[in-house]
Amino acid sequence: MNPSNRTPGLVLFSIALALFFIALGCGENATDPGFGNGNGDGNNGEEPGPNEVWMVGQSFSPANLEVEEGTTITWENRSGEVHTVTSGSNRNHDNLFDSGNISPGGTYFYTFDDAGTYDYFCIPHAGMTGTITVTD
Ligand SMILES: [Cu+2]
Numbered sequence: 001m002n003p004s005n006r007t008p009g010l011v012l013f014s015i016a017l018a019l020f021f022i023a024l025g026c027g028e029n030a031t032d033p034g035f036g037n038g039n040g041d042g043n044n045g046e047e048p049g050p051n052e053v054w055m056v057g058q059s060f061s062p063a064n065l066e067v068e069e070g071t072t073i074t075w076e077n078r079s080g081e082v083h084t085v086t087s088g089s090n091r092n093h094d095n096l097f098d099s100g101n102i103s104p105g106g107t108y109f110y111t112f113d114d115a116g117t118y119d120y121f122c123i124p125h126a127g128m129t130g131t132i133t134v135t136d
Helices: 001-033
Strands: 053-054 060-061 064-068 072-077 088-089 093-097 107-112 116-121 128-135
Touching: 064 072
Parallel strands: 053 072, 064 128
Antiparallel strands: 053 060, 072 107, 088 093, 088 116, 116 128
């Protein structure tokens, strides 16, 4: 190869590489798994992982989850609304855990160290409840 041709080739390659990464970046944004996509259902065909609970619309999914002691549960707000993960039943907070407001796209974690049945609810939404059953 003639040395004088090297530099333009390198410049063209660099431009192509830059365009590739720009395109990649746009693609990621366009396919970012959807919360707040307008219909209150951010599923897009996906499922919560084994230790995950999603807030979809005005419900917890799955509403009932059984895990072993020491498991950390992740709640992810896949809806377009603010929710809470608040321990207790019949809308009475038992002060074990409370996420505070979780905005769309936000997450909350809690580790269940002891076996038992743990009811929880969402403060803004009557009827939005869930249960974590912890086995030893
Ligand atoms: Cu809620």
